[in-house]
Amino acid sequence: MAPRSRPSRASTHLMAGLASGLCLLATGCSHAPARPTDTAAAQPGGPVHPSVQRAQAEVARQVQQADAGDFAEARRGFIAAPHGQVRNEAGQVIWDFDAFAFLNGSTPDTAPDTVNPSLWRQARLNNQAGLFQVREGIWQLRGFDLSNITLIQGKTGWIVVDTGTSRETSAAAMAFARQHLGAQQVSAVIYTHSHVDHFGGVLGVISAEEAKARQVPIVAPAGFMEEATSENVLMGTAMARRAMYMYGSRLPANATGLVDNGLGKAVPFGRVGILPPTLLVHKPREEQVIDGVRFVFFNVPGSEAPSEFTFALPDLKAYCGAELMGHTLHNLYTLRGAKVRDAMRWAAYLDDALQQVQGSDVVFTQHHWPVWGAERIRTFIAHQRDTYQFIHDQTVRGMNAGLTAPEIAETIKLPTALQQDLAVHGYYGTVKHNVKAVYQFYLGWYDANPANLDALPPVEAAKGYVALAGGADALRTAAQKAFDAGDFRWSAELLKHAVYADPKDTASRELLARSFEQLGFLAESAPWRNVYLSGALELRDGPPTQAASRVAFADLLQHTPIERFLESMAASLNAEKAGDGQLTIKLAFSDLNQAYVLRVANGVLRHEAIDPSQPVADVDATLTVTHPFFIRMVTGQAGAMALLTSKETRIDGSRLALGRFFGLLDKPTGVFPIVTR
Numbered sequence: 001m002a003p004r005s006r007p008s009r010a011s012t013h014l015m016a017g018l019a020s021g022l023c024l025l026a027t028g029c030s031h032a033p034a035r036p037t038d039t040a041a042a043q044p045g046g047p048v049h050p051s052v053q054r055a056q057a058e059v060a061r062q063v064q065q066a067d068a069g070d071f072a073e074a075r076r077g078f079i080a081a082p083h084g085q086v087r088n089e090a091g092q093v094i095w096d097f098d099a100f101a102f103l104n105g106s107t108p109d110t111a112p113d114t115v116n117p118s119l120w121r122q123a124r125l126n127n128q129a130g131l132f133q134v135r136e137g138i139w140q141l142r143g144f145d146l147s148n149i150t151l152i153q154g155k156t157g158w159i160v161v162d163t164g165t166s167r168e169t170s171a172a173a174m175a176f177a178r179q180h181l182g183a184q185q186v187s188a189v190i191y192t193h194s195h196v197d198h199f200g201g202v203l204g205v206i207s208a209e210e211a212k213a214r215q216v217p218i219v220a221p222a223g224f225m226e227e228a229t230s231e232n233v234l235m236g237t238a239m240a241r242r243a244m245y246m247y248g249s250r251l252p253a254n255a256t257g258l259v260d261n262g263l264g265k266a267v268p269f270g271r272v273g274i275l276p277p278t279l280l281v282h283k284p285r286e287e288q289v290i291d292g293v294r295f296v297f298f299n300v301p302g303s304e305a306p307s308e309f310t311f312a313l314p315d316l317k318a319y320c321g322a323e324l325m326g327h328t329l330h331n332l333y334t335l336r337g338a339k340v341r342d343a344m345r346w347a348a349y350l351d352d353a354l355q356q357v358q359g360s361d362v363v364f365t366q367h368h369w370p371v372w373g374a375e376r377i378r379t380f381i382a383h384q385r386d387t388y389q390f391i392h393d394q395t396v397r398g399m400n401a402g403l404t405a406p407e408i409a410e411t412i413k414l415p416t417a418l419q420q421d422l423a424v425h426g427y428y429g430t431v432k433h434n435v436k437a438v439y440q441f442y443l444g445w446y447d448a449n450p451a452n453l454d455a456l457p458p459v460e461a462a463k464g465y466v467a468l469a470g471g472a473d474a475l476r477t478a479a480q481k482a483f484d485a486g487d488f489r490w491s492a493e494l495l496k497h498a499v500y501a502d503p504k505d506t507a508s509r510e511l512l513a514r515s516f517e518q519l520g521f522l523a524e525s526a527p528w529r530n531v532y533l534s535g536a537l538e539l540r541d542g543p544p545t546q547a548a549s550r551v552a553f554a555d556l557l558q559h560t561p562i563e564r565f566l567e568s569m570a571a572s573l574n575a576e577k578a579g580d581g582q583l584t585i586k587l588a589f590s591d592l593n594q595a596y597v598l599r600v601a602n603g604v605l606r607h608e609a610i611d612p613s614q615p616v617a618d619v620d621a622t623l624t625v626t627h628p629f630f631i632r633m634v635t636g637q638a639g640a641m642a643l644l645t646s647k648e649t650r651i652d653g654s655r656l657a658l659g660r661f662f663g664l665l666d667k668p669t670g671v672f673p674i675v676t677r
Contacts (some may be wrong), residue, residue: 045514045536048113048458051486052521059524059566060418066422070327074128074369082144082178086268094168094270095144099253100260103127112255115525121259122328122427123526125369131180134364137316139181144173146264147197148366149205150320152313155290158188159322162366163202166270167555170201186210187291189275191220192322193308194227194364196556200272203555217290220277221299223307228274229560231306233568235337235443237668240547243336245674248530251536251542251561257533260326262428262526263367269548273555281309298356300324302342312356319377324349324385327368328375329420331389331429333437335527340441342390350385354378380423387424390414391431395438403448405439426525459677462500472498476508483515488522491515499539503676512675513539535675543594547670550635558631562589565634566596566607572665575603585661586622587629588612590648600664601676620657624650 061642086095087191103124111120129143137153150161159175160277164170178184191199206216244250247267251257258266279288281297288295296312304323312319323330324346332341357363364370371380391412398408409432418424426432446453457459469475475498482491495512498505515534520532550557566587578600588595595612597619598605610616625633629648632638643649651658 011625018382020629026065045510045517045540048521049486049488049518050517053113054109054114055522056113056117060111063118063121063422066121066420070125070369070422073372074125075140076370076372077133077134077135078128079131079139080176081212082172082176086144086168088151088168088270094166094267095172096253097129097143100127100265103259114256114521115259116522116529117546118422118425118524119260119427119526119529120617122262122425123265125327126260126264128369131177132369135316135318135362136372137365138313138318138362139177140364140370141177142369142613143265145169145175145197145201146261146267146367148364148368149201150364150366151181152316154187154293156291157185158294159188159190159291160186160205161190162192162198163189163200163205164268165197165200165272166552167201167204167273168266168267168270170204172204174205185214188217188219190290190311191218191224191228192310192320193221193305194231195305195323196228196272197267198323198366199228199274199371200556201270202275203271206275208275215278217279218275218277219279219281219288219290221297221307221309222280222282223301224277224280225274225559226561227305227307229556230564231338233560233564234571237670241338241670241672241674244544245531245534246335246527247399248526248534251530251533258530260427260526261530270552271555272553274559276559292349296356298352303349304330304341309620310353310356312360314359317359317361319353319357319363321353321363321365321381323366325363325381326365328427329387329424329429329431329434331437332388332434333440334429335433335531340437342441343388343438347385347389347392350381350388354385357381362551374512379421381422383418383421387414387418390418391434392438395435396442399439399443404449405436408430408439408498409433409435428525428527430528432527440510459500462497465497466501469494472502472505472508476511477513479508479511483511483518486518488515488518492519499675500677501510509539509676513537528592538675543673544671551637554631554635554637557635558627562594562596562630563594563609565630566598568606569598569665570607572632572668573600573603573605574664574666577664578603581660583657583661583664584616584619585658586610586616586619588622588624589627591626591628591649597659600661605664619653621651621655621661623658624652 050299084097085093088094098355100123103120106125111117127143132140132142134140139151140429141151143150145164145166147162147164149164152159152161164173189202189205210216211218217509248258249262250269253259261267281288281299281402284299286297288297293313294315296314297309298311299309300322301307308322308324310320310322312325332343357377361374361384362370362372363380371377395408396410398411412431413434414424414431456464466472467476469478474495479491479498482488482494492512495508495515498508499512502508516532516536516539520529521537523529523532581600583600584600586595593612595610595614595615596606597610626648629646631639633643638646
């Protein structure tokens with residue numbers, strides 16, 4: 001590498017460009033939203049509305065008639081419960097086992113008016129944390145994360161199925177298991193699918209060095225690494241910001257804030273890593289013997305995750321449903337934002353599962369608690385299958401009758417048998433937004449009404465509506481009337497325009513926050529509740545001031561293909577700044593024997609993989625880096641000065657051109673406002 005000297009004027013320009021464009025990686029993950037550094041607590045804006053109290057009382061009456069067997073099954077096989085907190089190396093709290101103690105000892109009829117009694121019931125079920133024996137040879141660690149860690153006894157140690165979200169919580173879970181079951185080594189790791197809460201904690205289960213030294217099998221469905229490492233690089237900033245709402249990451253854990261997430265209690269915010277699979281399951285049905293245990297894997301790609309499998313354990317008479325099934329209606333569209341899922345395919349996989357579970361005495365999943373007994377298992381799976389099929393078919397029927405997505409969502413009601421089964425209630429996904437997902441899957445965003453083909457942007461439309469209403473005071477008066485009558489959806493609709501038109505209208509902001517609160521209190525879906533209450537908090541306290549550090553994802557990002565980062569760079573190009581200019585940059589990795597040409601032209605950044613020794617015509621600058629330095633660069637650990645002075649980098653050609661290049665790349669903050677503009 002070239003020797004360093006005092007920065008020249010060109011270096012100064014380079015540093016200016018780098019300052020705005022170096023940190024290119026989007027923040028966050030699908031199941032691990034960015035936690036801001038400010039921890040504002042939601043302050044209820046007033047008493048619970050009488051109409052909400054009446055609605056909650058009716059739900060409580062209905063839930064009291066529900067099968068109490070879920071509570072027995074959620075506690076079945078209980079061995080021990082953890083207490084206290086899990087902290088990271090810096091002493092920050094990653095997980096608090098006692099944060100939801102306010103749920104203990106309550107019943108649906110004693111749920112506070114600020115929580116839907118059905119959601120309160122689910123929150124209590126999800127609060128059964130600890131180590132549980134599913135059957136002889138199978139245990140689960142629940143409540144250490146949003147997801148479960150399953151241990152299967154092999155010949156030489158534990159086969160660990162899914163590893164939670166973060167290194168810290170997974171390490172705590174494994175230590176807890178060894179405390180109560182005895183010390184055993186990890187003999188294999190199985191990832192059921194490509195969402196981060198099922199693989200991100202693997203380095204707390206086993207170190208990369210130990211896995212390599214002992215050649216521990218790491219088993220995953222086909223396509224796992226591509227999906228696991230790429231899902232959020234391109235759209236991660238937007239997804240992570242929206243996920244703050246969906247998972248309630250800014251809300252305090254109490255009866256007016258976060259009570260649950262439907263799938264589990266909450267998401268831990270620790271270090272996220274990955275170990276690449278050593279064995280991929282490609283076939284629709286594939287049998288493998290892992291540490292002496294016979295597995296029959298069933299690939300279910302494009303269901304709850306793009307890469308996913310379930311499996312049977314014939315000799316143990318058990319079946320793992322992964323996240324294909326669970327004690328809630330799942331998402332066909334997730335509120336944090338993601339590609340829409342195929343309801344028809346999901347239902348078909350569940351239909352297949354009815355055959356695959358034959359001979360099994362227990363079905364365990366990677367969220368919630370197991371189901372025992374052939375009859376209960378069949379009903380559990382069949383009702384899930386029929387719910388997705390019903391939502392699909394009736395939405396398509398409505399589409400073909402000319403109805404729009406909101407119209408269909410407002411009218412579809414599940415049949416009585418499905419309504420009465422709480423395992424398909426909308427604690428995570430909901431019938432309403434899943435209907436809209438089916439509509440989007442087939443017809444997209446346009447509802448065929450010409451007025452909506454080129455509709456005004458929100459702020460412009462809002463100003464028009466406020467003027468039409470006779471000003472903000474008149475609009476707010478109408479909204480107050482709707483609020484007083486218990487029509488919170490209409491008051492929110494009106495006030496949305498008032499706040500968009502004038503974000504400084506504190507009276508409208510407060511009334512909108514109160515409307516959101518009442519809607520949140522009513523919501524059976526935990527994400528819906530979190531979204532409404534997060535919106536109320538943001539109206540009062542503003543958006544978060546800082547996004548999460550990207551450093552927590554460094555262990556994962558080192559396995560992400562370089563192309564994903566270059567795609568993210570392209571999507572960060574500020575076309576207005578680029579104008580009609582052209583730039584050609586060569587990016588070379590000295591330790592990977594890889595190189596790319598990056599060309600800016602016509603407001604587009606394109607990349608092309610080349611042989612590192614290949615000369616590039618008209619190149620403006622060449623940046624040579626090591627892969628570890630590149631990861632530090634995109635996670636914000638290495639800045640402009642490090643790029644200029646590090647022994648892991650070299651710059652050839654025009655530093656001014658390289659500075660201009662990085663200056664064209666927007667650096668997303670990850671804290672953009674949502675309820676205001």
